[in-house]
Amino acid sequence: MCSKISARNKRFTKRIASGNNPLFLVLLREMDMRKFGLVLICFGGLLAGSCQSSGGSGGAGAGTKEFSSSVKPASIALTSYRDSYPVFSVADTAYDFGTIKEGDKVSYDFRFKNTGSRPLIITGASSTCGCTIPSFPKEAVPPGSEGKLKVVFNSAGKSGRQVKPVFITANTMPSRFNLKITCNVIPSK
Numbered sequence: 001m002c003s004k005i006s007a008r009n010k011r012f013t014k015r016i017a018s019g020n021n022p023l024f025l026v027l028l029r030e031m032d033m034r035k036f037g038l039v040l041i042c043f044g045g046l047l048a049g050s051c052q053s054s055g056g057s058g059g060a061g062a063g064t065k066e067f068s069s070s071v072k073p074a075s076i077a078l079t080s081y082r083d084s085y086p087v088f089s090v091a092d093t094a095y096d097f098g099t100i101k102e103g104d105k106v107s108y109d110f111r112f113k114n115t116g117s118r119p120l121i122i123t124g125a126s127s128t129c130g131c132t133i134p135s136f137p138k139e140a141v142p143p144g145s146e147g148k149l150k151v152v153f154n155s156a157g158k159s160g161r162q163v164k165p166v167f168i169t170a171n172t173m174p175s176r177f178n179l180k181i182t183c184n185v186i187p188s189k
Contacts, residue, residue, distance in 0.1 A: 085173045086120035086143070089113045097183035100155055107152040110179055114141045116172070124169035125149065131156070132164040132181065151181055159187040 090112040097106045114120040120141040125134035133152045141147045151166055166179040 083117050085116050086114050086118045086141070086171060087116035088120060088168070088170055088172050088177065089115045090179070093178075094180040094182065095151075097153065097181065099184045099186060102159060102185050102188040103156050105152060105154050106183070107150055108181060109148040109150050111146060111148055112141075113146045114143050117143050118171070119143065120147075120170060120172070122149070122168060122170045124167075126167050127151075127164055129164070131158065132166065134166045134168075136168070149179070151179070153181055153183065155183070155185045158185045160185060 090110055092110065095108045095110070097108070100106055120143075122136040122141075125136045127134060131154045133154075135150045135152075137147045137149075149166075149168070153162075153164060155162070161182070161184055163180065163182045166181065167176060168179065169176050
């Protein structure tokens with residue numbers, strides 16, 4: 001076994017010393033696939049770790065302390081694109097109406113702020129069924145300005161726990177993100 005390793009090392013050293021092959025190709029040919037896979041995974045982990053640590057200061061919602069909510073604001077869009085895109089920062093990404101009666105119509109205004117450097121344009125808002133109707137500002141929201149996205153839920157024909165997503169499309173990065181409303185509907189007698 002020792003002579004087999006020694007012969008392999010000599011062959012490897014000879015290929016590198018010849019200068020004809022790039023080091024990467026020599027390593028690829030000489031390394032068995034399990035070792036190569038392990039090296040590739042380690043390299044990928046290092047690369048992913050370095051990308052996460054360079055995200056800037058403050059994390060999600062950095063610079064949005066102006067909200068007068070007890071909940072820390074969250075940036076829906078990626079904050080690393082703050083200089084190139086609008087950033088949709090919202091005080092609450094979900095709202096619970098609590099317990100309501102069947103047939104009640106309830107609404108909630110999601111307050112948001114554009115913490116990016118470009119005007120925020122919301123191009124669409126929808127839900128999974130007709131019982132949840134979102135309405136959004138049609139005009140652009142300038143950087144630093146706030147806006148409201150109103151969501152109306154009609155509980156007619158519903159009972160039990162209800163969880164309804166609201167899908168938002170805007171000129172942010174990523175361009176689609178979700179908000180959520182929940183409630184418990186008690187059937188009418």
